Amino acid sequence: MTRKWSLFTKMVTFLALLLLAIAGLYGYTVATSIDTMQRELETSRLNQLKFLADRLENDIDQLTLNAYNLLQDPSVRDYAILPAIEHLVDRNRLKMTITEKLKLQSTASAWTNTLTLYFPATGDLLSSDPHSALKSEYDFSQLVPDRWIYDHPTSEFILYVPDRGRTGDVSVMLSFPAENIRKLLASYEGKSRPYLYHPSGRFIFDDHTESTTAIRIAGQLGTRTIDGTLSMVTEANGMSYLVSAMPTALDDWMLIEYTPLERILQPIRKSTTLFAGATAALLLLGVLFAFELYRNVQLPIRKLVNGLARFKEGDYGVRIGIVPAREFRLLTEGFNDMAKQVGDLIDKVLTEQIRAKEAEFKQLQSQINPHFLYNCLFFIKSKARVGDTESVEAMALSLGEYYRYMARTDKDMVPLRSELDLIRNYVSILNLRKPRIDYIADVDEELMDLEIPRLLLQPLVENAVLHGIEPKTGRGTLRITGRRLGDGFVLTVEDDGVGMTDETLMRLRGELKGAKSEEAGYGVWNVRQRFVRKFGPGAVLEIDSKPGEGTTVTLRCDSRAQEATPA
Template structure:
């Protein structure tokens, strides 16, 4: 197999053998580096999340401590010990002092807290909220004394999601808050968490949010809510255990998901980072290596290609040229696009092929001249069978006393033979040729009225110069072999197409058509040299078109499955003008 390869293929195999092991080793090392970086980034992200939660826990512990120590405040104790029949002025004065202390605590803290002190005995309290129904708010079923709860609270006339916790004084009354001396409610809105999430996100690549299976997530203000919805709405739970990390696929991209659980709130802080951004430095290094390797491969391929082009390709060109001469293609030439050792050999080969072609073409031109002479002889002859049929028609119509068909036949017949027997010029215009076609088809319609014809040639084509009697054989073929054998009404449509200097004349009929075998045999004969069996019909038309307008011109035949036959004559006017 190695011996059958050319120089270029051998060079490629050698290059692959040399670079293959290095590429495999680099890919393995790159994969190890990616795994290490992924693990380190995941551990670092978990630490950052833990630090963030420690700040949240600190604020929550301050609220817890405030709720516990509030019962020792002198003003609060005074409020707790007030008699139910105390004066209104005294009650208002104590509540005002308590409210000032609650607001002072809010001003000192970093969060927007909600603080409420309620006395079940007095059925009233003090709150930083706008207004509340104390009895409904502090019903025993709605108190959360052991852990923080997440609920809707009325904040200045608007319901906001809030984290809430209660302290009952004394602690022994937790089982029955109605026996409590005081109930302290502390809370903070999710806006405080959202602000911290916004600050945490600044400068990072993640998108942190708080998650609880029973509630909607708490996100930062610029969060990608679509991705977060995919994370928490997937078939697998987003978190397992108190902390950890894993890789998830969202919208076709891999993300590193890290999470830590808050002991106070019971919520999870989750952050996700695109793996592409994590591994971008390593992948940039990998791409640089690939670029360098690709450059080396390119240089190697270029070297092998230059060797292949300047040594092996000239030899292949020479072999192909000899093979073309062997099969009879005497126009074979070797293009000399390079200068080198093979120029002399190519020059001598082209000279030899040119001499052979000149000899062959000289003989061929003599044959074509002979064919043109025979064609002129045929033009001057009258088709006896066609003429006998016309005279028989005239005789029959005269016996029947029908003068109009007799006059029409005589007029069309005279014009037809006046044109066909005129041999002083080999060329004509499409306009004159169409007049001949109309005369011929009118003659045929008088004898065979069951077919119609139409001619649609653009006016800009009418004055184009073509060889005489170049279209009539195709029309005659449509009448004799297409329409005449069938009993149904027939139609012949002759139309022209022009695109710049490229012209087409199409003769289309709905006759019996051609069988695939007959169509194949006819197409094959068009490209063969003339012999006694080929005749002077469609073959002669094709050869005259090629000789007159060049190799791009000629005759094409098609027979659609729906029936009928389509004959197309095509040529380029500029080519014909040059040769004419």
């Protein structure tokens, strides 16, 4: 059976699907926006980081250029071959000139730095910092040429540039403290803080960088080498970060910048949360609205439809409870008034039908009584004509007892015992006229007080005598039996008269089930009608007969029939 959805279910399902579609579209829009914003953020961060890396590279290139320019300076070249031209130049003056140039080159840069010249031929060490404590046999022998080296004890970056020309050997060592880079990092304009990282595990932070997070993020980069730029999302401290990295002019050092995505995406997430709350509120309001429609519209309509269905099935006592909806109050009150009026009308009709049935019962009894009376009067007339006064007296007494029984019309139902007494008087009257009937009554004692319609058995006995025993030659037997059948009973009126042919029996059975007719006779038809009306449709009258063997009329009633139609 196909299940029908209620209006409430349909509305809630529609609202849920509608809000689900809106939520899905909004979620797709938010995801697209976040993806676009993340890409734009990556580009923006890389551009800012590249700008910072370019500044770092420019400052370092300027220092490096100063170092290489010193190697080409004539004074430096002359000092490199000083042993060969010492007779031509003043050693001290040349040394002072070179020292002044070193200081000038060092101060020309915005970064704090130290320029140092080493001349292997003379063993001299000239520096822009007169307090430099570098030792040639240690410093220069340990340095890698043309490569920036970070000296952790002094926190300085050192570049060693040797130049072994034809005019003599000279080397330049350029160094600057890491504080220069910290100041550059501190000048970075942005909410995130960049820092430098070396795969060996060394870091350079400014004063505002949260070192713990920076170290964890750098640890996820490992020892990988970055040729161009790197942008990725990683987790640290339970938060997501957008990490941007690129190489610097300092060998193997990377410039890293990280931005908390939660801070960037917080407005979007806040709007998403607000939208989810608004969607949930709309869904709740929709459900409440649908429930109100269900309670105030569908439920009253369903009650009205169910009431009409029950009314159609014959339940005229159905009433609809008053619903709170004012719009349906008039309908329910009108239905209740209509049902009450129809119920009252049907009660009146049923009352009239009952009265009509009672009148019909009286009429049926009146139809039975004259028939029997006519037979008795003709008998008395016949006996009086022949002067049989004893028979006339006996007939008159028996007939008086009979009519005393018949005159009690206050009750339609009588005990079976009284009906059997009436039949005994009836058979006695018949035997007074012609003593040829043997009467046998075999009824269980427990059935003697059974209430049956008045004159239920007498017409059957009369028909048995007139149509069965009378046409028969010789004596005949009339037997009445009564037995308990479960909670019901069965009564039979049996004679051994001439019986009926099969054709006559079939016609009689058909006529008994139809309307009253002259062919069926008043007696048996009336008995069946009264028996069925008193005991219900479960009460049946059956006729069996065989030619030359007699006829049996059976009255059968089960317990349900008695309960359905009480007397």
